[in-house]
Amino acid sequence: GPKVLQIPSHQIIDMGQMVTLNCDPVSNHLYFYWYKQILGQQMEFLVNFYNGKVMEKSKLFKDQFSVERPDGSYFTLKIQPTALEDSAVYFCASSLLGGNYAEQFFGPGTRLTVL
Amino acid sequence: GQQVQQSPASLVLQEGENAELQCNFSSTATRLQWFYQHPGGRLVSLFYNPSGTKHTGRLTSTTVTNERRSSLHISSSQTTDSGTYFCAPSSNTNKVVFGTGTRLQVLP
Numbered sequence: 446g447p448k449v450l451q452i453p454s455h456q457i458i459d460m461g462q463m464v465t466l467n468c469d470p471v472s473n474h475l476y477f478y479w480y481k482q483i484l485g486q487q488m489e490f491l492v493n494f495y496n497g498k499v500m501e502k503s504k505l506f507k508d509q510f511s512v513e514r515p516d517g518s519y520f521t522l523k524i525q526p527t528a529l530e531d532s533a534v535y536f537c538a539s540s541l542l543g544g545n546y547a548e549q550f551f552g553p554g555t556r557l558t559v560l
Numbered sequence: 561g562q563q564v565q566q567s568p569a570s571l572v573l574q575e576g577e578n579a580e581l582q583c584n585f586s587s588t589a590t591r592l593q594w595f596y597q598h599p600g601g602r603l604v605s606l607f608y609n610p611s612g613t614k615h616t617g618r619l620t621s622t623t624v625t626n627e628r629r630s631s632l633h634i635s636s637s638q639t640t641d642s643g644t645y646f647c648a649p650s651s652n653t654n655k656v657v658f659g660t661g662t663r664l665q666v667l668p
Contacts, residue, residue, distance in 0.1 A: 446605070480656070482601075488646070490655040501654060534601045538656070545590045548608040549656050554601055 447471040449552035451537050452519075457558045463525040466555045468537030470520055477520040478538040478549060479512065481505055488536065494520065495543060524557075532559045562587050564659035566647055572665045579634040581662045583647030592623055592649040593656060594632050599643050606632070606645075637666045 450469040458464050470477055479491040492502040494512050509528070514520040520539070524531055534554040540547040563586035573579055583594075594606040607614050607621040609630065614621050618637075623630040630649065634641055644661040 476654075478654075478656075487660055488658040490657075493654050503655075536603055543654055545650060545652050545654065546610075547591065547654075548593065551595070551603050551605055554603055556601055 447474075447550050449537055449539055449550050451535075451552035451555045453555060454553065455556045455558070457560065458527060460529055460559050461526045463523065464527055464557065466522045466524075466535050466537075466557065467519040468521065468539075468552055470537065470539030471541075471550055474539035474541050474550070476540045476543045476547070477512075477514060478540075479522050480536040480538065480551075481533045482536065482554075483533045491522075491535075493543075500543075527557075527559045529559050532557060562589075562649060562651055562653075562657045564647060564649060564657065566645075566659040566662050568662060569660070570663040570665070572667065573637050575637060575639055575666055575668055577637055577666075579637055579641075579664060581632040581634070581645050581647075581664075583630045583632075583649065583659060585628050585630075585647075585649040585659075587649075587651045588625060588628060589623075589630075589649035590651050591656070592630055592647070594621055594630070595646040595648065595658075597644045597646065597661070610649075634664075637664075639666045639668050642666050 452467040482488040537552040538549040609621045611625040620633040
């Protein structure tokens with residue numbers, strides 16, 4: 446089936462540094478999402494993005510977070526500056542259509558460790 | 561918002577046994593997906609199944625939409641099936657809403 450790729454699979458950085466997580470979505474998809482899973486906890490929605498804009502974000506999407514997809518390349522999640530509580534696995538997803546029927550295709554995740 | 565209850569919370573099987581994982585939810589789901597998460601964290605999509613029955617390999621998903629429930633059946637379990645299984649029924653939202661998961665351990 447369609448595949449979403451995430452680069453890197455693991456990232457370790459020092460608190461206060463900037464980090465960019467990269468997502469290569471399914472090629473013809475138009476809607477993009479980030480989810481966050483703290484170790485041992487439930488997966489939670491962060492943000493969705495369409496047509497160059499954030500459509501919806503949750504309380505977890507702090508001011509230090511930003512997303513973009515410049516020129517149809519990677520869909521990125523940038524955290525600047527990072528904090529200890531940002532340590533988690535971040536999952537990217539994409540869908541062809543938006544709305545509450547659309548199947549979302551998930552990447553394998555990037556494990557972020559903030560020291 | 562959607563309330564999701566997965567049962568059992570955890571399950572231990574001997575290799576070769578079958579497993580039945582249940583998902584009950586509070587609102588009719590317009591989208592329902594099942595996911596498998598490796599012990600190391602990697603996420604794999606199993607089914608998109610808002611209604612009816614779907615099969616892939618040893619896995620079968622059955623969703624009864626008007627009863628707000630879905631099940632995942634694993635036949636002839638293998639040690640590599642160990643991990644956490646998430647049901648994600650969503651309604652009236654762009655977000656995928658995940659349940660708390662069933663942690664499966666298959667012993668050799």
